[in-house]
Amino acid sequence: MRRGAYGVPVYTDPVGGATVSPAALRTWAGLVVEAIGTPPTVAGDVAEILVAADRRGIASHGTARLPNYITLVDAGVMDPAGLxxxxxxxxxxxxxxxxxxxxxxxxxxxxxxxxxxxxxxxxxxxxxxxxxxxxxxxxxxxxxxxxxxxxxxxxxxxxxxxxxxxxxxxxxxxxxxxxxxxxxxxxxxxxxxxxxIPRGRIEVAARRGETLPVGWAIGPDGHPATTAKDALAGALxxxxxxxxxxxxxxxxxxxxxxxxxxxxxxxxxxxxxxxxxxxxxxxxxxxxxxxxxxxxxxxxxxxxxxxxxxxxxxxGAETVSDAPGRVLVPGEPEAEAERRADDRGIVIDERHHRSLVEIGERVGLPFPGETA
Missing domain, CATH: 3.30.1370.60 (Malate/L-lactate/L-sulpholactate dehydrogenase, NADPH binding domain)
Known part of the structure; x- marks a missing residue:
């Protein structure tokens, strides 16, 4: 993580993934959701909210979840046409x-x-x-x-x-x-x-090979987990x-x-x-x-x-001597991520990108930037 203006945290972009415009990703995601049996108006809501998460830097709740939703539909335990x-x-x-x-x-x-x-x-x-x-x-x-x-x-x-x-x-x-x-x-x-932290953050750490600080999760033995593998096998x-x-x-x-x-x-x-x-x-x-x-x-x-x-x-409060910037307003880091995404595109990691390309191939809708 690096710091932007006023010390607002800016998450480091993943290496080896892809960059896609929010509008293109929203349109594509909506069409994919329609392709699995969802009414267009419903699909529009789904795509809007998933891409909003990606824009705000909350990769754990964005389009990376599409494979999970499709699995539920395939298994018959979620009704894509339910109103x-x-x-x-x-x-x-x-x-x-x-x-x-x-x-x-x-x-x-x-x-x-x-x-x-x-x-x-x-x-x-x-x-x-x-x-x-x-x-x-x-x-x-x-x-x-x-x-x-x-x-x-x-x-x-x-x-x-x-x-x-x-x-x-x-x-x-x-x-x-x-x-x-x-x-x-x-x-x-x-x-x-x-x-x-949310489980999705552990999954992001697993995809990116990051270690976990003590206090996020426990392993299956009840002791603090410092690897994503132990955390996913234990409990948050x-x-x-x-x-x-x-x-x-x-x-x-x-x-x-x-x-x-x-x-x-x-x-x-x-x-x-x-x-x-x-x-x-x-x-x-x-x-x-x-x-x-x-x-x-x-x-x-x-x-x-x-x-x-x-x-x-x-x-405007006086800060501690080693503070990276001023006191922040809740939501500022996400708003900054949103502005950056709208300006230069949403950056997704390699595994996330690969999963979306595979979904596109399955439903006949190439991922933006990919050729059919």
Whole structure:
């Protein structure tokens, strides 16, 4: 990792891969998703959210996941044509069933319902059951923020995290995202797993031959894992790492997210969810979205101005002597990655590139830059 302006972290580009424009990758990904039986409008949502992850430098949740989704469709445990439907609602609370379809589309439908309801009544929650992996949580929260609202997105996931003191994974990485309009800072966007890192980051480390720091994961023997192989065979650690570094806080937060997304919606939860991208059965994941309209209790623009001023104070704080730059706003590194990707293209690693080329060959859609 290197540093850009103001010390914003910029992930080092992988060596030996390929560079592709976001627009070309989005179009190609949408056509691929259509080719496996997905309606065009649904495919558009999937491609948009996958490429958004790639643009923001979150390679673990972008188009590198396409082979996993296709495997689920091939095995008959995910319905690419499944369309979410509204099960029941009140003015500010709704339950959707994703019909075992794409989590990306079900999530987009649910967050849009919550946005519309919040604009009417001030605050609204939508939950989803019977869904699948939905990509980056931040996309949904930012969709609300770009409408001038505060957006929150939560989801449960396959058990990959060992609760504090446990040796086996029983919880998901259960991410949380909160986003809001922030004046000249554009957006505040916290998007994080409730594990120390997401499993996808371990997979990226495996592809790139990186070692792991202590506190990310434990091996199958319960001891800290420093290789991707041991980590993938063991369990991730909750946010905070080991018990002596307060990992129990991350455990509690992950459990709370599952309460809101899995238990509340009627989806599977915790150890009852099948393994990540497992073909043993459907995922039945749960999502939750909460949207707040600040304008319901404040003058127009007041919340945004106050948040802008708050972030000005934080980023102007005196720093420690060896700090690589000023205090950052959550989401700045990803926003910087997004700008770089839009300017010069998305850089994907060799294994990621090879998997997409193979998918293109299978469905008769050459990957951008490849010849038929």
């Amino acid at each position: 979410p439907h509204l099960v029941r609602e009140r003015d500010a609370l709704a339950l959707f069933d994703a019909e075992n379809g794409w989590g990306h589309h079900a999530g987009r439908v649910a967050i849009d319902w919550a946005i519309g309801a919040a604009q009417s009544v001030g605050s609204a929650v939508a939950v989803v059951r019977n869904s699948n992996h939905y990509g980056i949580a931040g996309w949904y929260a930012m969709r609300a923020a770009r409408a001038g609202l505060i957006g929150c997105a939560f989801t449960n996931s396959s058990p990959l995290v060992a609760p504090t003191r446990a040796i086996r994974p029983l919880l998901g990485t259960n991410p949380i995202a909160v986003a809001a309009p922030a004046g000249h800072w554009e957006l505040f966007c916290l998007d994080m797993a409730t594990s120390t 650690l909750p946010l905070g790492g080991l018990e002596e570094t307060a990992g129990y806080k991350g455990y509690g937060l992950a459990l709370a997210i599952d309460l809101l997304s899995g238990v509340l919606s009627g989806a599977a939860f915790g150890p009852n969810i099948v393994g990540l991208f497992s073909t043993e059965g459907k995922s039945d994941l749960g999502h939750a979205f909460w949207v707040i309209d600040p304008g319901a209790i404040a003058e127009p623009g007041e919340f945004e101005r106050r948040l802008e001023g708050y972030l000005d104070q934080l980023t």
